[in-house]
Amino acid sequence: MSLPDGVSRHDFDGTTSIATRGHPEYGERTDGEWRRWDPHRSKLGAMLELGMETGLTADQTTLYLGAAAGTTVSHVADFGGPTYAVEFAPRPTRDLLDVAERRSNLFPLLKDARKPETYAHVVEPVDVLVQDVATRGQGRVATLNRQFLADDGYLLAAIKARSEDVTADPEDVFDEVLADIDAAYDVVATERLTPYHDDHLGVVARPER
Template sequence: MSLPDGVERRSFGGDDEWLATRGEPVYGEPTDGEWRRWDARRSKLGAMFERGMEHGLEGGETVLYLGAAAGTTVSHVADIAGPTYAVEFAARPARDLLEAAEPRPNLFALLKDARSPETYAHVVEPVDAIVQDVATRGQANVALANRRFLREDGRLLLAVKPRSEDVVREPEAVLDEVLETLSEGYAILETRSLEPFHEDHFGVVATRR
């Protein structure tokens, strides 16, 4: 699995190599000149890269990021992508997201609810990729609702947190239900655990049906 253009592995002064992108630091991450470390332990998408998933990203894509939070991952995405639309509902992390967007003219922060894409449909153009990290019940339904923005040949990169769906049942059983619902509008290409970076999380790569 190759990394997208703009993502490299760098040592940052130690023996270990880390994912890295060029850009202004956002969350106190180590830097090496213009490079900033992308820690997969703080990023589901970074973990998908580290786990070798076939993400389909080459760099320069138009991206819709659902669940942008304070901008930790989406700032790295914007470092390597074209127009990047970052949707976050909670006001507190959205303030940090706005700060991350300030030095990135291609990063557009939207204080909206990813479960209601009609509230930002007038802003978001068709995208090459949807990256979703929304820890809420109905994660598959969020992806289905936002499917309208994804180009025919685009990809969904979904981080599934089963404990947000059901804290009692086995994560694998919950994942199966999520995938079943998701398959109503997407063709599932790959599913993989995101451990050891994120316990009880799964990465999913899918395309539009």
């Protein structure tokens, strides 16, 4: 597995895990300046822990959709460049603001990821689009936000089957969401995020040219 600079493996009381350097944010274990990136709490962390080739490198510009209280995006900002974090629920955004206060490269946006026109004036072209929105229409969110991605950038998405349809077979749901993503991207890798997250699919995709 190739890890970006600024992410490395550490031992936390007998558990070996990926980690970044930064202020602890969610009760994660620490080892000196390193903080555990808990794959059980983070789908992007699970994608890295499972060895998916994410293409992440240090200092990339990132647009993160579905930031919630900042658990995962805090790690992204620890090793990344300018990091725009979109979240539409006010309650978690309050916590996200605290996380951003401790990171000068993290910019929270209280916005709806289905309405990219409301933040298009703020967000510059990005190298990476990370998506973890628990909502119906996850494929459409990815295609709507394609506009922010540089041509050589890529999408890292965690698709939650139950957000689309709680009763359907997750594999059928993933096929449908991937068909939507296919409208604007070439999907290069997919992997189920078990054992860290049930009924989630990790997706790596490149913008279609």
